[in-house]
Amino acid sequence: MKRPTLEAVAARAGVSRATASRVVNGQTTVAPGIRDAVLRAIDELGYVPNSAARSLVTQRTDSIALVVSEPPTRVFSEDPLFSTVIRTASVELESADKQVVLMLASSAKSHARVERYIAGGHVDGVMLISMHGADPLPAAVSRLRVPVVSYGRPAVPVDIPFVDNDNVGGAESAVRYLLESGRRRIATIAGPLDMIAGQDRLTGYRNVLRDSDRRSIVAVGDFTRESGATAMRQLLHDDPALDAVFVANDLMAVGALQSLRQAGRRVPGDVAVVGFDDIEAAKYTEPPLTTVKHPVFEQAAAMVRLLLALFENGPADPVILPTELIIRDSA
Amino acid sequence: MKRPTLEAVAARAGVSRATASRVVNGQTTVAPGIRDAVLRAIDELGYVPNSAARSLVTQRTDSIALVVSEPPTRVFSEDPLFSTVIRTASVELESADKQVVLMLASSAKSHARVERYIAGGHVDGVMLISMHGADPLPAAVSRLRVPVVSYGRPAVPVDIPFVDNDNVGGAESAVRYLLESGRRRIATIAGPLDMIAGQDRLTGYRNVLRDSDRRSIVAVGDFTRESGATAMRQLLHDDPALDAVFVANDLMAVGALQSLRQAGRRVPGDVAVVGFDDIEAAKYTEPPLTTVKHPVFEQAAAMVRLLLALFENGPADPVILPTELIIRDSA
């Protein structure tokens, strides 16, 4: 019981394989009567084109690799952004009739695997997500002469188009807000400094404090809740008099809120807290979190558009999306 | 500048294409000297096999579809389980050298698309995740004569192997715990009743209450935080004297905690709360959430093993994983 081939369809419709192929591919140079006969044969036989055969000759695969490159330790965390980015990108790509091949690149071994796969011509394009500093993947992939875009500015200077949000500006607005609401000792919990988002948000924090001649108080986390909790304890130990903290992402802010609670500090009374990202959970913390909205959805969608534009040889300028301060109760 | 073919490798190594193919596929019937020559040629040319050509003849694709079937409304939510399941399954499949093709099936249109894709022989097997009640996909896919496994018991009775956790037993243990700790009026926030997890957890709740002759107090949510918050308000309105609530998942429990806080109820003093899933966020709620641990990681890994076993014509019995009550501060 084999799957029917184009040959079978052609035979049944009483035409040549070439004509059947024309109908399948929607060419207009087929007389209506014949087209109908072919369509009927396709329907009766339940014909579905064999993609391997097709892409063997067309040299296209209609699939896109979505490469998520992360340090192995973070692979299994429940990152809410991961889910949103993956889903949005999938939906957008599907509406462009592209398949999504998901690849996790954490170990060196899986890096090699990804490279081999892409080099193997399995995909028409690549989306690179969430890479950390010394990630060799952007450079490696860009060498492969396959259209590629990056979610977030690559940490190594490599010439691939990307979509990012305004991390520096977002952080600046958060810290400026804290300053303007009368906070004096503003600390920060920075993200991992081998990630651009970590670096840039710290830069934003420093920019504002420098301009106002205030001392910066920095602890570094790794964007997980737990690291946020640890970093907050650290900060309270280093400077018990701090009255505000800008946390580089909401997940760490959740951890920080818990540490503050445990230390008996009231939020926002004693310490104001501002996060970054505006994940759904931010509305449900106690108190609800003031945060910088990171347009994850738009960023993912823009990334897909950028890649599709690349296929059409369109312009491929980096896109930077604006952020917005969402004021709730924590600051 | 085209990619080198096997032909080119063979020519360079001074052998036939057949021999080169033997080396590439690791057959042992090649003399060591010749094998080395071929390997050298492969290396020098940077040869990577063309997968389309290969699967055209082998009829295998080495890729697996990971189909996530959800009502459109929930597609963009930041579901922490989604992320864990997808990642675990990916990692496991990659170590078996399978590609992961991610497909979102929310609309009827995308359902058709998924079916067409699978029928098109693009994948060697299918993993179906998170389908809701009237989902036609399990039945449709099982008709396609492609190996398929399901994450969670399919809602429609269809004969495909699945991996699930003991939803009924988990819910029972949670409610029994509430009962044993002296709670009298135990309500529940159920999940969507068109999902097996929603049904089964409600069944567990009812089983225990029936045995103890207590009245059940039920509100229904859809597994989102917001629905949990709404349902909790509803419950407090329906029965202000309730002193415990079993919430069918942690996300809704987070919402419920917020509503309780807003209503001035203390947790666990006035109302005890038990969730289900044990997502990471459960440790960070105020107070930390007592919950039933759902072995997401193991479940995803077991699903992959089940599918791989299917390829080997191995046994394909459903797997039910045990749950465990994790006691924190909310009950």
Add this chain to the structure above:
DNA sequence: TAACTCTGAGAGAGCGCTCTCTCATCGTTC
């Protein structure tokens, strides 16, 4: 030495499709 087995390598078919080239047919124009 002849007949045999075994091993290693090549020839060539064919997987299912697309696409160029060719050609028959028909309508149009002068």
Add this chain to the structure above:
DNA sequence: GAACGATGAGAGAGCGCTCTCTCAGAGTTA
């Protein structure tokens, strides 16, 4: 009425690979 361009359909090559079949040559046995 002959020459011409459109138009629609078929023939056939070839995409890159695997795998069966075949066979040369070396080793083994009587």
